[in-house]
Amino acid sequence: MDSLDTLARWRTAQIAGVLVIALLALAAPLRAAEDDQIIRKEAWSFTGPFGIYDRAQLQRGFLVYQEVCASCHGMHYLHYRNLSEAGGPEFPEAAAKVVAASVEVEDGPDDQGEMYMRPGRLSDAFVSPFQNDQEARVANNGALPPDLSLMAKARPDGVNYLYSMLTGYADAPADVSMAEGMYYNTAFAGHQIAMPPPLFDDSIEYTDGTPPTIDNYAKDVTAFMMWAAEPKLEERHRVGFRVMIYLIIVAGLLYVAKRRVWSRGAH
Amino acid sequence: MAHKSNYVPQSAFEKWLDERLPVVRLMKDQFIDFPTPRNLNYWWTFGGILIFCLIAQMMTGIVLAMHYVANESMAFESIEHIMRNVNWGWLIRYTHAVGASMFFAAAYLHMFRGLYYGSYKAPREILWILGVVILLLMIATSFMGYSLPWGQMSFWAVTVITNLFSSFDSVIPGLGTRIVQWVWGGFSVGNPTLNRLFSLHYLLPFMIAGVVILHIWALHVPGNNNPTGIDVKRSSEAMPFHPYYTIKDGFALAVFAIVFAAFVFYAPNYLGHSDNYIPADPLVTPTHIVPEWYFLPFYAILRAIPSKLFGVIAMFGAIMVLFVVPWLDSSPIRSLRYRPMLKLFFWAFVVTCVALGYLGAMPPDGIYLLSARLGTFYYFAFFLVVLPVVGRIETPTQMPGSITEDIMSKERRRRAALEGGAPAGAPAAPEKR
Numbered sequence A: 001m002d003s004l005d006t007l008a009r010w011r012t013a014q015i016a017g018v019l020v021i022a023l024l025a026l027a028a029p030l031r032a033a034e035d036d037q038i039i040r041k042e043a044w045s046f047t048g049p050f051g052i053y054d055r056a057q058l059q060r061g062f063l064v065y066q067e068v069c070a071s072c073h074g075m076h077y078l079h080y081r082n083l084s085e086a087g088g089p090e091f092p093e094a095a096a097k098v099v100a101a102s103v104e105v106e107d108g109p110d111d112q113g114e115m116y117m118r119p120g121r122l123s124d125a126f127v128s129p130f131q132n133d134q135e136a137r138v139a140n141n142g143a144l145p146p147d148l149s150l151m152a153k154a155r156p157d158g159v160n161y162l163y164s165m166l167t168g169y170a171d172a173p174a175d176v177s178m179a180e181g182m183y184y185n186t187a188f189a190g191h192q193i194a195m196p197p198p199l200f201d202d203s204i205e206y207t208d209g210t211p212p213t214i215d216n217y218a219k220d221v222t223a224f225m226m227w228a229a230e231p232k233l234e235e236r237h238r239v240g241f242r243v244m245i246y247l248i249i250v251a252g253l254l255y256v257a258k259r260r261v262w263s264r265g266a267h
Numbered sequence B: 001m002a003h004k005s006n007y008v009p010q011s012a013f014e015k016w017l018d019e020r021l022p023v024v025r026l027m028k029d030q031f032i033d034f035p036t037p038r039n040l041n042y043w044w045t046f047g048g049i050l051i052f053c054l055i056a057q058m059m060t061g062i063v064l065a066m067h068y069v070a071n072e073s074m075a076f077e078s079i080e081h082i083m084r085n086v087n088w089g090w091l092i093r094y095t096h097a098v099g100a101s102m103f104f105a106a107a108y109l110h111m112f113r114g115l116y117y118g119s120y121k122a123p124r125e126i127l128w129i130l131g132v133v134i135l136l137l138m139i140a141t142s143f144m145g146y147s148l149p150w151g152q153m154s155f156w157a158v159t160v161i162t163n164l165f166s167s168f169d170s171v172i173p174g175l176g177t178r179i180v181q182w183v184w185g186g187f188s189v190g191n192p193t194l195n196r197l198f199s200l201h202y203l204l205p206f207m208i209a210g211v212v213i214l215h216i217w218a219l220h221v222p223g224n225n226n227p228t229g230i231d232v233k234r235s236s237e238a239m240p241f242h243p244y245y246t247i248k249d250g251f252a253l254a255v256f257a258i259v260f261a262a263f264v265f266y267a268p269n270y271l272g273h274s275d276n277y278i279p280a281d282p283l284v285t286p287t288h289i290v291p292e293w294y295f296l297p298f299y300a301i302l303r304a305i306p307s308k309l310f311g312v313i314a315m316f317g318a319i320m321v322l323f324v325v326p327w328l329d330s331s332p333i334r335s336l337r338y339r340p341m342l343k344l345f346f347w348a349f350v351v352t353c354v355a356l357g358y359l360g361a362m363p364p365d366g367i368y369l370l371s372a373r374l375g376t377f378y379y380f381a382f383f384l385v386v387l388p389v390v391g392r393i394e395t396p397t398q399m400p401g402s403i404t405e406d407i408m409s410k411e412r413r414r415r416a417a418l419e420g421g422a423p424a425g426a427p428a429a430p431e432k433r
């Protein structure tokens, strides 16, 4: 069982591997964004096998969400407790409690059978700005601001798209006629978006020295949306590394064992 | 391969059991001693890998079902609950989702192996047919599974595929509509539809497991085919399954697991569609409705045919034709190693399948549509024309007389190569011995 034979076997194994990957890679072109959407690629701290979130960035991103986006968009899969959990913005628990207490949550019925309002707790889900879709539409010229909890996974090339869209507002080219109440955006599909430009330089105060620019706001809130969509990413990367090492060792041992066993029986 | 049982009960209990229910004997004979051709290559490891896939899907699926809620207004949320709040929920769910893709990748390679080495030929026709039954069940299972998160793609895939039945309206007016409403359990895709999809998605894997048992039974009667396609003629051409093939399959499985894990941990959503993270909305149709990658070749065939009814027939026909492959191939020679002409057609067929997969994801117009039509034509021509005709006209290459002869000639060539390309049989220089 040596050289040539082994080589041939390895080649077969390699072909098998390449085929599996080629078959799987087939899925890739399906999710390319529409051709005329301008998507800028940004370097993110959380991509790659060892990627982790940048805590300070998530904290700034939460600030942007809270001060700007939250007036129109909910994030109802997040709970206030998540803000202080490991692998996220990791605010001190006291800070998360303050955030929670700043909203009113409907609870009940009490022992009189009445529903009542109380300050939010850590265990509550993020309160959405509108009671229902209809109310949201009325407040936004008929357009519906979608929930942002999963937005980073709900668009092709999620984070790069979001960043490009938030920084993609521009004056409409002369030959484009804009519909009533729509804004020109280079990244949005169809280029006409009903969301007014949400970010302006210097509109939110950063206390950690990060320049308060549209670009930074967009980047930070995008990272925050990524965490909201994928709160277990750090754990996944961490566990993944151990599993890969383990599997590679097991495969190596099995390969050696296989050669041993076969060299005994082959002759 | 019927072989003599080597099992000797070791204890009084084993003897007692063996006389009443010889399961231990069955296991020993079929999975330890089972004589397996010694020349199987790594393409033969995918059967074992598929068993692993099936078990992995069932185990992760059962855990998911403990937390999943099959209700149109709660399904999507319950998946997010699993991803966020259930301990290790993200791992279970991503393993199950990626696992479906890995399962199909392995099954397709397993089938191409069968086609290449002529494993469908006598006496393995039933084995092959059971494989096709498994494939059909797998397709149904994963289609139903994909609907369960009730995201946009789930909802619209169910809508598009169930609507295919309405093509029967062009045979008997009203028939298709009746069938569609019966399948939906109402006048549109809704809660009753989701509930039955979940029920069947839980049921079918157990049916697959049953058919897999028959599949392995049908394998163990004639025994494995092998890369030469020549039957095992002497006992020295076979080796006991354990430890030789348990260790080889084990190694292949570990390599497969590395690819599997790379997707689960580093690109869990790569094979999915971003629209499925948007909750189902009957009022908003996604711009492109595309199925999962493993259905794309069939989807391309469906759309390549201008008539809806014939498109549906062609799509199902693409799988049904596999049932009769053992009788379409007119050559008695199994392995394509010795069939140079069919080998070329075979690789063209593989390329066609991959190309159809690509085309299934592209809009059905212009050059894409034309290519998909050509691909569909070749897909069927391969089975219906090439297989029957080539066997009659090609000249096979020289075949070894037996597995042993094949191994020996390989060995001779190996030696010759090791000895610096000296012709076989020439005495090697002593210092190289």
Ligand code: HEM
Binding pocket: B043, B044, B045, B046, B047, B048, B050, B051, B054, B107, B110, B111, B114, B117, B119, B120, B124, B127, B128, B129, B130, B131, B132, B133, B134, B135, B208, B212, B215, B216, B219, B223, B224, B225, B226, B322
């Ligand atoms: C759940 C899916 C399946 C499982 C678990 C499974 C399992 C197995 C196993 C364990 C073997 C023996 C090892 C090997 O040759 O790789 C085998 C052989 C075989 N399978 Fe499958 N299989 C599945 C699906 C299929 C499908 C979809 C087909 C084709 C239509 C198929 C056709 C065959 C054939 C022809 C053989 C005999 C190969 C030979 O001996 O050369 N199987 N299968």
